[in-house]
Amino acid sequence: MTPAEVAEADAYTRLVSEEATPGVTGDLVEVVGDTLETGAYGGAMGGGLAVVHRIAQAQGYRDAGRHDLAAAAEEMLAEDAAKGAINGVVRGTSVAVTQAILSANPLTAGIGLVAPDVVMLLTQQDQLSEEAFTNKALGVAGKGAVATALACAGPIGWIGLAGWSIACAYGKANEQASSSRMRGI
Numbered sequence: 242m243t244p245a246e247v248a249e250a251d252a253y254t255r256l257v258s259e260e261a262t263p264g265v266t267g268d269l270v271e272v273v274g275d276t277l278e279t280g281a282y283g284g285a286m287g288g289g290l291a292v293v294h295r296i297a298q299a300q301g302y303r304d305a306g307r308h309d310l311a312a313a314a315e316e317m318l319a320e321d322a323a324k325g326a327i328n329g330v331v332r333g334t335s336v337a338v339t340q341a342i343l344s345a346n347p348l349t350a351g352i353g354l355v356a357p358d359v360v361m362l363l364t365q366q367d368q369l370s371e372e373a374f375t376n377k378a379l380g381v382a383g384k385g386a387v388a389t390a391l392a393c394a395g396p397i398g399w400i401g402l403a404g405w406s407i408a409c410a411y412g413k414a415n416e417q418a419s420s421s422r423m424r425g426i
Contacts, residue, residue, distance in 0.1 A: 276337040283333020284326040290403060291325025292318055294410045301414030310418055331357050351389030355381055 242250070295318050302310040336353030343349045358381045366374055391398035 272341050276334060276341065279337035280330045280334035283329035283331075283336070285329065287329020287332070288322045288326030290406070291321040291328075293403075293407055295321045297407045297411040298414040301411040301416075302418045305415045305418035307418035307421070310414075314414070347389055347392035350392035351385045351387075354388040354392075355385040358384065 295314055299311040299314040302308070302314060332354050335356045336350055339353030339356060340346075340349045343352070362374070362377050362381055365377075369377065387402075391402055394401070
C-alpha cells in the first residue's frame with residue numbers, strides 16, 4: 242500500500258470507530274472536558290433546584306399559617322444547595338460517562354441519570370429483604386423510564402418535571418402544615 246492509501250484506510254477506520262462509539266475514540270481531552278462540563282451543569286441545576294424546592298416548601302408552610310416551620314425550612318437552604326449540587330454533579334457526570342461509553346441518545350441519558358441509584362441499590366442488596374429490594378428496584382426502573390422520556394422531550398420535559406416537582410413540594414408542605422394545625426400540633 243502507498244502512504245496515501247494507508248492514511249486513507251486509517252482515516253476510514255477512525256471514522257467508523259467514532260460512529261460506533263461517539264466520543265470514546267475521538268479526542269480524549271474533548272471527552273473529559275465534555276464530562277466535566279456536564280457535571281458542572283448538573284451541579285448548578287441540582288443546587289438551584291434544591292433551593293427552589295426548599296423555598297416552595299417554606300411558602301407552603303407559610304401559606305398554611307405555620308411560620309415556625311417556614312423559618313425552619315429556610316434555615317436549611319445552604320445545606321440543600323450543597324447537597325443538591327453534589328447530587329447534580331454525580332448525576333451529570335454519570336450521564337456524560339454513560340453516553341461517552343454507550344453513545345449519546347435519550348436511552349443512555351436515562352440510564353446515566355439512574356446509574357448512581359443502581360450502584361447504591363446493588364451495594365445495599367445484602368441489607369434489604371427480598372421484597373424491599375424488589376420494590377426499590379422497581380422504583381429505580383420507573384425513575385429510569387421517566388428520565389428517558391424526559392430526555393426524549395428535551396428542555397420542555399425537564400422544565401415540566403422541575404415545575405411539577407416544585408409544585409409537589411409546595412403542596413405537600415401546605416397539606417402537612419394544615420393537617421398539623423388542625424390536630425393542634
